Amino acid sequence: MQIRRTERLWRLFEMKGEMLTVAQVLELTGGEVATADAHMAGLHQHGLLGVLRGGRPLYPAWQLTWEAVSSQPAVVDPAWRAVQSVLRAAGWSPDEILLWARSPTGRLVGGACPADRLRDDPSSVVDVAHAIAAAGAQ
Numbered sequence: 001m002q003i004r005r006t007e008r009l010w011r012l013f014e015m016k017g018e019m020l021t022v023a024q025v026l027e028l029t030g031g032e033v034a035t036a037d038a039h040m041a042g043l044h045q046h047g048l049l050g051v052l053r054g055g056r057p058l059y060p061a062w063q064l065t066w067e068a069v070s071s072q073p074a075v076v077d078p079a080w081r082a083v084q085s086v087l088r089a090a091g092w093s094p095d096e097i098l099l100w101a102r103s104p105t106g107r108l109v110g111g112a113c114p115a116d117r118l119r120d121d122p123s124s125v126v127d128v129a130h131a132i133a134a135a136g137a138q
Contacts (some may be wrong), residue, residue, distance in 0.1 A: 018102075019058040028064060030073030044069040047081035049094040060098060062115045079122030081116065090133035107131065 022040060025048070026032070031039035040048075048064075048135075050057040066074035087097045103117040107128045108117055114125045 018061050019053070020061050020064075022057060022059075025059050025064075028066070028074040046076040047082060048076050049097060049098055059137050060102070062101075062116070062118060065119070077118055077122075079118050079126055082126045083118075086126070086133050087131040089137070095108060114118060 006038040020028070022036060023033075025043065026036055026039060029043060031040070042051075048059060052058075063076055063079040063080050064074040066072065076138050083101070084094075084097050087100070088094075092100075102113050104111045104113055105128065108114065108124060109121075114128065
């Protein structure tokens with residue numbers, strides 16, 4: 001049952017256009033195809049999480065942030081880096097973290113998804129991650 005629910009969620013995220021390919025991540029973050037492996041490894045070290053879908057890695061777009069009026073490349077959102085670091089330290093897998101981030105929670109105002117609150121209220125998302133990790137509950 002849980003596997004089917006998880007699969008449905010990943011399909012939904014793909015249909016909504018929330019998932020980026022490696023090529024799209026490289027384009028947004030200023031990476032080059034020639035150095036893609038090293039570039040992606042650096043992004044992973046800075047907290048970018050992905051999931052294998054159809055034999056290829058995909059990355060939820062909301063993990064990245066950039067200024068629309070700037071020519072600077074996108075970076076892993078600092079609040080996201082903190083959130084996923086806290087949850088990984090608590091033993092959560094990347095898949096669990098990504099699914100939690102796109103699931104509504106009563107711990108945020110209006111029952112919002114953590115990923116939706118990263119930009120406008122990052123401290124509350126980080127606080128929720130700390131609370132969940134401290135409680136040992138998912």
